[in-house]
Amino acid sequence: MECGVRSVGMAGVPRALYLQPTLDAAKSLIGKVLLRQTDEGPISGLIVETEAYLTGDPANHASRGMTNRNRTMFGPPGHAYVYKVHMQCCINAVAQPEGVAEAVLIRALMPLQGVELMRRNRGVDDLRALCSGPGKLTRALGIDRSLDGCDLVEGPVLIVEPDEELGDLGLVQTTRIGIRVAADEPWRFYSKAHERWVSRKATRP
DNA sequence: ATGACGATGCACT
DNA sequence: GTGCATCGTCATG
Numbered sequence: 669m670e671c672g673v674r675s676v677g678m679a680g681v682p683r684a685l686y687l688q689p690t691l692d693a694a695k696s697l698i699g700k701v702l703l704r705q706t707d708e709g710p711i712s713g714l715i716v717e718t719e720a721y722l723t724g725d726p727a728n729h730a731s732r733g734m735t736n737r738n739r740t741m742f743g744p745p746g747h748a749y750v751y752k753v754h755m756q757c758c759i760n761a762v763a764q765p766e767g768v769a770e771a772v773l774i775r776a777l778m779p780l781q782g783v784e785l786m787r788r789n790r791g792v793d794d795l796r797a798l799c800s801g802p803g804k805l806t807r808a809l810g811i812d813r814s815l816d817g818c819d820l821v822e823g824p825v826l827i828v829e830p831d832e833e834l835g836d837l838g839l840v841q842t843t844r845i846g847i848r849v850a851a852d853e854p855w856r857f858y859s860k861a862h863e864r865w866v867s868r869k870a871t872r873p
Numbered sequence: 874a875t876g877a878c879g880a881t882g883c884a885c886t
Numbered sequence: 887g888t889g890c891a892t893c894g895t896c897a898t899g
Binding site for chain 3: 754
Binding site: 874875876877878879881882883884885886 | 887888889890891893894895896897898899
């Protein structure tokens with residue numbers, strides 16, 4: 669039986685997850701499932717890598733106030749902030765009560781459902797390359813800016829519990845990737861048990 | 874109207 | 887490790 673999703677129409681993880689301190693929310697999202705419902709069926713993957721973006725953090729898109737691009741970050745928790753960078757889109761879960769504007773970037777997935785759709789969407793065959801980066805995984809799941817603001821508790825993009833117990837993940841905490849400011853803050857998290865699926869391993873333990 | 878700049882990915886050394 | 891394609895967004899004039 670295929671792992672990852674029970675049925676279409678299920679609810680996402682409770683909104684309370686996104687009201688924890690954002691670093692805790694980023695840890696809690698490791699081992700959950702990101703699910704996109706499409707006409708051709710579900711596409712999903714286990715969240716294995718995240719990053720937190722906090723208040724007063726110069727790398728946070730919201731750190732210089734609300735703009736047209738980042739307005740979703742200032743909205744209610746548990747919604748998807750989808751933004752474009754270069755040619756890619758990236759997806760975040762908005763954390764904290766409305767107006768606070770913190771978020772968790774989803775950086776890598778272990779593919780679960782809809783792998784052939786992912787291969788078609790990405791135009792690559794290698795399973796390990798399908799979702800091992802924030803721009804790769806959105807492309808694999810068919811997520812673009814039209815889904816900005818979507819409720820991750822209700823869909824059509826959701827974060828749900830995995831349907832099997834995962835055991836010990838061995839959470840790794842390390843520095844964030846691809847930023848020029850606040851680059852030393854250890855606000856990236858990944859599952860050591862799923863290290864082969866992450867975008868990049870920690871350089872120093 | 875225009876210029877600077879990416880929370881990237883990929884090709885290449 | 888380095889270089890760069892490529893374009894939406896934002897700040898500025």
